Amino acid sequence: MTDTAPPQQVTSGWRLAVRSFAQNRLAVAGVGIIVLLILFCFAGPLLYVTEQVAVDPVNSLLPPGGDYPLGTDAQGFDVLGRIMRGGQASLQIGLFAALIATAIGTLYGTIAGLIGGVVDGIMMRLVDTLLSIPFLFIVLIAATQFSSTVLSLSLILGAFSWLGPARLVRAEVLSLRSRGFVAAATVMGATKPRIIVRHLIPNALGVVIVNITFQVADAIIAVSLLGFLGFGLNYPDVEWGTQLSDGVSHLFEGAWWLIYPVGGCLVLVVMAFNFVGDALRDSIDVRLRRR
């Protein structure tokens, strides 16, 4: 990340960011892991067809081997196929929740930052208030009110995790507004909408993109916590947290294959998103790039 373009060559900021990102091996590995896991969960079931609705009590809790590469669970479901199915839900919820949170947060933060003054003060005190309520507590309380579906879980998680993005975007908008290049554009006669569209949004976008990646990682962990505590999807649907919670009851019978493969996938995907987020932050924020 020490390279900078030769001065005579004009390279756009985004291209520089992509180049710096591509040089980060961990980030590339992270993208690779995410792509592979998405393929595994969404395309995998097309190649590796398993029964995931009708229970099969005769073949319950079989260890890995033979017809079942990762064994079967207490209902007789093939664990490998189950991980794919659970992964679909976990990844979907993680992405949806992150997008919802980012959309609300970006809008809220931009409005607060642009209007400023008393409105900004009131809007930000509301964010302070909501932030002081522990996230897991309020999300669990909300979950008691709804039957769990991919949509409802995404909405619940998204509805309570936009506070971070809102603060970030507001701070970014506030600092961008007072920068020299915005003053320069104003002096050159740019209209307010043009300044917002051409200068504020492209410059604030970096922060937003970085934040989405971390939001996905956090939402995947959060939904696994909800699933583990009994507020996950209902049979025949499943997500990784519920799968792990089902596995716990058979841990004492030595059924390790119900825990390690799912747990491994979960940690891997969260780590991958965190890697990508770290690298994006380093490559998009020019101030960090030289370090």
Place this chain on the structure above:
Amino acid sequence: MTQYVLRRLVTSVIVVLGVSVITFMLLHGMSGSPGRAILGVQASAEAVAAFDREHGYDRSLIAQYLAYLGQLLQGDLGHSYKLNQSVNALLADNAGRTAMLAGVSLVLAVCVAVPLGVFQAVKRNSVGDNVLTTLTFVAYSMPVFLLAMLLIQVFALGLGILPAQASQSSSTFVIFTEPRAMLLPVLTLTGITVALYSRYQRSAALDQLAQDYIRVARAKGLSMRMVLTRHLLRNACLPLVTLIGMTIPLLLAGNLVVESVFNYPGLGLLFFNSLNNQDYPVLLGYTLVASVLTVLGNLLADLVVAVSDPRTQRA
């Protein structure tokens, strides 16, 4: 300085009031009428309405909120109709054990994370630093319950040297009287907290190492050990104070999960059981207390930083 403290105090009070509005609205919206809760599902609608009128639950929302706020100011968090006990008594019964578990884990985590972060910063990019960074990154990307399950699998089922369940004793000091039974819960909570803090501690120490005062101290002829313990450690700990204040919600969430996994009778397990009973007065009572703790934590952290860092006093 006084102005800063005053302003922080005022915003904290506003935030706490805001939280009370939210918990009141949730309590009102989710748990239905207290008349129904007390008289049961078989009571007639008239009887429920009469009960609510008699106890003032049919007044305007604002009047009811003011009554709720008045109760809160007197320290009354409400009543659990499901358990027929006051929320205060329920929380007080369990608070000691949770404070003990969370407190011991937090102290242990700080004692591990601070030297770990400084070590990593001094030996940055060495094999040791990379191994530790990877380990903390894995732990950081792991849901709490997964770490708990791995520890149970290894220490309770594999090696068979520790019990898989926390002590069921009602004593507050169970961590000290039955340390073996509490080792796994404490280890889990400490583990995730170290993963959370050591990353920050490493970068805080890195920032400090680049400062001029370190070079001056070295130039004076102080040994590296002296520089680290006398000069760097104090300054590198300041961000951690803010971090502890900021991460109280995460610590409480971790505590909630750990208590549920290890079946440790504390506030977390009470919350978990209340979720399944849909016992909203208890849920929102604990949420309110947790939020106040969070606000106090942030306030305290800001004040400590303001007092100990003269640069912030001018701002």
